[in-house]
Amino acid sequence: MGMTITEKILAAHAGKKRVVPGELITARVDVALGNDITAPIAIDEFTAIGAKCVFDRDRVVLVPDHFTPNKDILSAMQVKKVREFAKAQGLTHWYEGGEAGVEHVLLPEKGIVVPGDLVIGADSHTCTYGALGAFATGVGSTDLAAAMATGEVWLKVPETLKFVFHGKLAPWVEGKDLILHIIGDIGVDGALYMAMEFTGEAIEALSMAGRFTMANMAIEAGGKNGICTPDEKTREYVKNRALRKPVYYASDPDAAYARIIEYDAAKIEPTVAFPHLPENTRPISQVGDVTIHQAVIGSCTNGRIEDLRTAASVLKGRKAHPDVRLIVIPTTPAVYRQAMDEGLLATFLDAGAVIGPPTCGPCLGGHMGILAEGERAVATTNRNFVGRMGHPKSEVYLANPAVAAASAVAGKLAGPEDL
Amino acid sequence: MESDKGKAFRFGDDVDTDLIIAARYLNTSDPAVLASHCMEDADPSFAGKVRAGDVIVAGKNFGCGSSREHAPIAIKAAGVRCVIAKSFARIFFRNAFNMGLPILECPDADEIADGHEVEVDFDRGEIRNLTTGKVHQAMPIPPFMQELVAAGGLMAHVKKKLAESSPSC
């Protein structure tokens, strides 16, 4: 019996020939990540047990991105603690100010995570890096503290769900719609404790950005990790970035899966998740009349340069509806600069957008775009839980960048073809 | 572990970490502050009503969403003895064990209603509903995780390990 790509990476990091689902392993981590919310707790725990130094100063990565630039005194105190720790430990990867970006866009962009890696991060969307053909999963601060001290993590080997997308994507359909479609199909716990492997012609046709979007939202289906098989596009992406030597894994043809779920990609429309769960999906043709007050384009799900290009292509020559606040957040300094060089920022400004600095910002209701009672936002983010973007009685509709941009113009949920 | 009784506070399916502790309070990790906002967006009166020893009972996928350990910290600091649910989201599950908040996966969690008085026996994984008189069996806790709990959580485990290997910078 063969192994899946997830099992192969886990076995390699546990120093074993093979692992089987359900097995508890102790594995070596290539990268351990924390942010301004989760690292402070991890640092306290690390210090409390008398640990002196991190296991490897090149592999513990700390990125303050949630409430930064610091929104208030308490957040500033949290970042200060993380900064002092990073400096004292001499961490190679500490990013702040004009170098900071949304962690899950920044790490692949800088080549800190490479194919074949085992990555844990005290942030649930750490699963994003699976797009590179790495095993990456979100953990808590205590796990991060332990990994910072030992370079190891305990893991249960997950079963794998395989998703096969046959055929070609319809216009304006992208990774976001495929993953929302999956979540709508299997539910927010449909992949609980499991690996989600994305394959098929439509996945091969996706850009790396689209694959990052899909792996990013594995957690919204309850998944442990999302993963794509590395191919030429992956090699091209990591070619001039990888800080370490990538290892390319692929599932064996006779690997065992808990279930194989197949879709006809051509039948999938741009998809919107209605409040208050990512599984409440509807194709754009069936969203009805939903007035919106804010549109947010950004986040680790859809704030990459490809996403901004798509949004700009819809907004070009158009203006946001007078009752809609359009907020665009390039996710890293490199994305920001590229958007500037390509003239996308001018398009956004002309459309009446506010352009934020690279930050998580409104994605988690942190700052820079909080919703009031009764307000509705369309967002390219990944969660639409109660109160996620502000007031408990506000609403978030999840969509791809083209739909978010079109909705900003229309003043209500709309696809680019409705304009 | 001790067994004791408390009142059940009942929540539904897919209780997410934003409901357990909203992101607007994540600029601190002070347990007392977090406890005072525990479950706020699901039931604003929860933090005021819950007493030490009470239990949270929920449906499937409890704790889905973010990796924030502030969620189990808030619950623990609010005095909640344990969380009983049909299933747990995986990061919440890890976090709870790593930091010593007892959780029980119980297929019959739906039979425990708001206000029921329950008694929990962790060693046997038994939940006794004193209001209905029924006894429910929770899923067994894997041996490795029992060891973690016995060691006093993950960090105590790591501390022991570090002491054995005595690394230097």
Ligand code: SF4
């Ligand atoms: S952009 Fe949103 S989902 Fe991504 S790391 Fe930041 S807060 Fe989390």
